[in-house]
Amino acid sequence: MTESDLRTQAEEIHEQFADQLDLDVDDVEERLDTLVNEYKVPLNEARRSVTNTYLDEAGMDRDQLGGGGGGNEQVEVADVDSPEEWVDMRVTVVELWDPRADAVAQVGLLGDETGTIKFTKWSKSDLPELEEGKSYSLRNVVTDEYQGRFSVKLNRTTTIEELDEEIEVGDDSIEVEGALVDIQSGSGLIKRCPEEDCTRVLQNGRCSEHGEVEGEFDLRIKGVLDDGEEVTEVIFDEEATEKLTGITLEEAKEMAMDALDTTVVADEMRDDILGRYYRVTGPTFGRYVLADDQERLTGAVDADEVLIKARSI
Ligand SMILES: [Zn+2]
Secondary structure (H helix, E strand, O other): OOOHHHHHHHHHHHHHOOOOOOHHHHHHHHHHHHHHHHOOOOOOHHHHHHHHHHHHHHHOHHHHHHHHHHOOOOHHHHHHOOOEEEEEEEEEEEEEEOOOOEEEEEEEEEOOEEEEEEEEEEEEHHHOOOOOOOOEEEEEEEEEEEEEEEEEEEEEEEEEOOOOOEEEOOOOEEEEEEEEEEEOOOOOEEEOOOOOOOOEEEEOEEEOOOEEEOOOOEEEEEEEOOOOOOOOOOOHHHHHHHHHHOOOOOHHHHHHHHHHHOOOHHHHHHHHHOOOOOEEEEEEEEEEEEOOOEEEOOOOOHHHHHHHHHHHH
């Protein structure tokens, strides 16, 4: 057993606990040295024993150390481009949303200089609460993808460390403006799948993944803005839809109940907003812009021209 072997092993152990414990490489090496040279313990057993000591000290499970000793790649939000990868990130919590299922402890948006990404933290994971506006080092998170949009999941093996520095969040929002020339199907009062982390929009009471389910009402508009040169698809969530149309979720439910038909809501909204001009700001999501902020523009609008155009797309 050469001294440099012990040193290398000590450095690797030190690296594995770099985020959890304030270890000195010399101390780690000394522990290994005692076991190997005084007690004649084989090096791999000595390493396991020393690692276990530090796991206890850090209150961690062995599987939290991450696979293979190499650790994960540290990635930026914009680098996430495939599902099921184990990565480390340094991010700020941009927004927290209300979890729709008991299995989800926290859900929201994380961001860094390169943009923002959705995250889900499972209740089972038993991880500390993330706070909006704070920056964290997240290790061992798993990437996921749904309809071209990537997200990360925080699980039982994830470690969370609050950072002293602030990770700046780049603005990946874009601004589009134009006439609202179409409101697509799936707009108005819709029902979403209540299954954990699903939220797919139901078609005739069925989720494409979970079959027939008791849906939860939501408001949404999928609209098309036309600036005369190109068209952009825009999604307005419940809050944005309410702001756009003045119709709340409760009012929409009442309208649907009175008419015994949910489609009256989209019809009413259509009458109100189609052909009007809007400026919409928000992040992109596949081919859509998600409306974070919107403003109705006044100005010369030739409604007939807009609608003739609308029919042609
Ligand atoms: Zn579902």
